[in-house]
Amino acid sequence: MLDLSKYSSIGEAVRDALETWPREVCLYESDRGEEKQRITYREFGARALPLAKWLQDTGFRAGDRASIIMTNQSKWLISAYAIFFCGGTLVPLDYKLKPEEQWTLIKHSGASVLITEYPVWRQLSVSSERAGAAKVGTVLVTEAPANADLAGATRWEAAQGASQPLLVPRKRDDLACIVYSSGTGGTPKGCMMTHGNYLEQCVALTSLYPFWPGVKYLSILPTNHAIDFMVGFFGPFTCGAAVVHLRTLRPEYVREAFTKYQITYVSLVPLVLKNLQKGLQARFDELPPVKRRLFERLRDVNKALTQHRPLLPLSRLLLKQVHAGFGGKLEAIIVGGAFTEPQTLQFFYDLGIPVANGYGLTEAGTAVTVNDLRPFRADTVGKPLPGMEVRILNPDEDGIGQVSVRSKTVMAGYLNEPELTAQTIVDGWLMTGDMGRFDATGHLQLFGRKKNMIVTEEGKNVYAEDVEQAFEGLPVKEFCVFAANYIWPSRSMVGEQLVLVIHLEPGKPLTEELRKEISARNNRLINYKRIHGVVLYDDDFPLTASLKIIRVALAERLGKHSREQAILPV
Amino acid sequence: MRTLEQTTQEILELATKHFKAAPGSLKAEDDFYKTLGIDSLQTLELLSRLENHFHIELPDYEVQGVSDFKTLAERVQSRL
Numbered sequence: 336m337l338d339l340s341k342y343s344s345i346g347e348a349v350r351d352a353l354e355t356w357p358r359e360v361c362l363y364e365s366d367r368g369e370e371k372q373r374i375t376y377r378e379f380g381a382r383a384l385p386l387a388k389w390l391q392d393t394g395f396r397a398g399d400r401a402s403i404i405m406t407n408q409s410k411w412l413i414s415a416y417a418i419f420f421c422g423g424t425l426v427p428l429d430y431k432l433k434p435e436e437q438w439t440l441i442k443h444s445g446a447s448v449l450i451t452e453y454p455v456w457r458q459l460s461v462s463s464e465r466a467g468a469a470k471v472g473t474v475l476v477t478e479a480p481a482n483a484d485l486a487g488a489t490r491w492e493a494a495q496g497a498s499q500p501l502l503v504p505r506k507r508d509d510l511a512c513i514v515y516s517s518g519t520g521g522t523p524k525g526c527m528m529t530h531g532n533y534l535e536q537c538v539a540l541t542s543l544y545p546f547w548p549g550v551k552y553l554s555i556l557p558t559n560h561a562i563d564f565m566v567g568f569f570g571p572f573t574c575g576a577a578v579v580h581l582r583t584l585r586p587e588y589v590r591e592a593f594t595k596y597q598i599t600y601v602s603l604v605p606l607v608l609k610n611l612q613k614g615l616q617a618r619f620d621e622l623p624p625v626k627r628r629l630f631e632r633l634r635d636v637n638k639a640l641t642q643h644r645p646l647l648p649l650s651r652l653l654l655k656q657v658h659a660g661f662g663g664k665l666e667a668i669i670v671g672g673a674f675t676e677p678q679t680l681q682f683f684y685d686l687g688i689p690v691a692n693g694y695g696l697t698e699a700g701t702a703v704t705v706n707d708l709r710p711f712r713a714d715t716v717g718k719p720l721p722g723m724e725v726r727i728l729n730p731d732e733d734g735i736g737q738v739s740v741r742s743k744t745v746m747a748g749y750l751n752e753p754e755l756t757a758q759t760i761v762d763g764w765l766m767t768g769d770m771g772r773f774d775a776t777g778h779l780q781l782f783g784r785k786k787n788m789i790v791t792e793e794g795k796n797v798y799a800e801d802v803e804q805a806f807e808g809l810p811v812k813e814f815c816v817f818a819a820n821y822i823w824p825s826r827s828m829v830g831e832q833l834v835l836v837i838h839l840e841p842g843k844p845l846t847e848e849l850r851k852e853i854s855a856r857n858n859r860l861i862n863y864k865r866i867h868g869v870v871l872y873d874d875d876f877p878l879t880a881s882l883k884i885i886r887v888a889l890a891e892r893l894g895k896h897s898r899e900q901a902i903l904p905v
Numbered sequence: 906m907r908t909l910e911q912t913t914q915e916i917l918e919l920a921t922k923h924f925k926a927a928p929g930s931l932k933a934e935d936d937f938y939k940t941l942g943i944d945s946l947q948t949l950e951l952l953s954r955l956e957n958h959f960h961i962e963l964p965d966y967e968v969q970g971v972s973d974f975k976t977l978a979e980r981v982q983s984r985l
Contacts, residue, residue, distance in 0.1 A: 406966065431970070433970060452966075454966040455966070582964075583964070584965060585949045585953050586946065587953060606944060606946065607946060610944075793944070858939070861970065861972070862938040
């Protein structure tokens with residue numbers, strides 16, 4: 336691994352990685368089971384530098400912002416490196432967002448360059464929101480068909496400068512990325528991440544889960560997500576390892592990739608991990624009784640022998656077929672983005688497949704705690720990573736309080752939101768809004784949230800306020816959206832739901848017509864943003880002098896009623 | 906060449922079979938996440954079925970944000 340203490344920027348570190356391992360493969364790209372390309376570190380540089388030069392020739396300078404909206408693929412990483420090489424700030428956005436949402440964030444970020452794929456651009460270019468995005472002077476589009484109308488964009492493949500560009504140096508405190516942790520409907524939360532944040536996080540993570548030349552990381556989580564950016568780009572690149580991209584994320588091709596590439600690490604969200612568990616369990620259940628008993632005996636033996644620490648070679652021997660299904664070289668499944676149920680984690684650990692679960696948030700530079708597996712503890716999210724100070728604020732009689740974090744990986748703040756930043760980072764401590772406590776062995780356990788938000792099993796953060804827009808104009812006196820657990824605090828992190836609180840017009844009942852209207856609007860929302868039920872409130876909402884709802888006070892009043900009785904289905 | 910109605914009908918039949926729904930219970934306007942109680946991964950499984958049935962290639966991005974059978978049918982139709 337490169338000695339990252341010597342570097343002050345991502346661009347510098349990746350440049351040296353390309354020189355250190357020129358012949359190692361850094362990227363594999365496969366589509367529907369067929370390998371389309373493999374790229375060495377040397378070739379990676381040869382593709383990125385002409386793009387960097389082209390960007391520089393068009394006037395892209397240090398500190399300028401460039402957004403990438405792409406599915407997981409080689410051109411994502413090549414473009415990112417070109418941006419860093421120019422000293423630019425990267426704004427990675429989710430390709431799954433709607434075009435209007437993407438434009439909102441592009442505008443908010445102040446990006447002057449947009450790099451995207453043709454299918455994404457096809458929708459972006461015709462979106463009415465494009466109108467106010469005059470600042471975006473350059474749009475590069477990958478893989479456009481030969482006769483396609485590019486609507487003012489330039490082909491990515493043609494963006495090639497002729498001469499060698501010069502690396503633009505950056506300092507550790509300079510912005511490397513603006514990562515949106517939410518805010519497509521309400522206040523955009525653009526986390527300003529510095530080069531120092533990433534360099535420190537990379538050192539901390541690889542101390543527990545190292546990469547080396549020959550490692551193959553399967554990149555499934557979108558690369559704009561903080562986890563994949565770290566373990567599917569920066570982490571492996573600073574260690575000479577390789578990343579495998581699949582252009583189609585259908586289960587059958589993902590399964591095949593494990594064996595074909597003998598994957599070392601993969602990151603998954605809890606939803607996918609649970610699906611994997613279901614699939615495996617169904618296969619175990621189908622085994623003939625004799626085989627099944629044998630399998631269960633072997634699993635028990637494995638469980639007993641790996642009680643204190645993982646013993647991968649032994650587990651691979653004992654449960655050969657299970658491990659062969661994962662390619663036989665899997666070191667760990669990294670699970671993140673949302674809370675994972677302990678029984679799912681235990682299921683995999685008992686099979687000898689370590690699941691590196693942890694706890695983190697974009698604002699903290701991804702991971703704060705990670706399970707070190709010595710011993711494996713499914714009931715916790717692990718111990719703080721090296722360099723992380725974690726404190727429990729105002730603990731109650733059970734020791735549970737708000738988790739706060741201080742570390743060099745904590746973001747510089749939210750872009751254009753000094754007030755929100757001041758509320759979130761207090762005296763250098765990041766207020767996570769999550770509730771937790773440390774057990775006697777120093778492992779962190781989580782017990783619900785203080786924030787008015789939910790995190791779905793797909794790893795999506797949904798802030799209640801972001802969903803309100805969908806209900807604007809409802810024929811009611813006033814309304815707002817809450818995370819149910821914000822009103823009725825719960826110590827659980829699974830099955831979180833949103834509810835719509837409405838104050839009806841005086842004397843008017845909740846009519847069938849209104850219910851239908853709410854339901855229709857709800858259905859127009861993307862599935863994970865939908866409300867679960869309606870709560871009626873028959874008094875005026877408490878408001879500030881500037882007529883904003885005082886949510887804490889309203890939640891407190893609503894919380895006096897029973898949760899079960901208050902939530903009406905939609 | 907199939908009409909959009911035929912394509913829609915065939916998709917409904919395929920989905921009914923794949924997700925073991927009651928025959929005739931799915932409608933074109935249905936939000937399949939809700940009606941079938943499926944997640945985003947399971948919809949990807951359905952795509953492979955559609956590809957085999959219609960002999961087309963349906964990239965994942967074509968169904969980004971699609972949550973009802975009618976829109977899905979339109980996407981399939983445009984590739985027939």
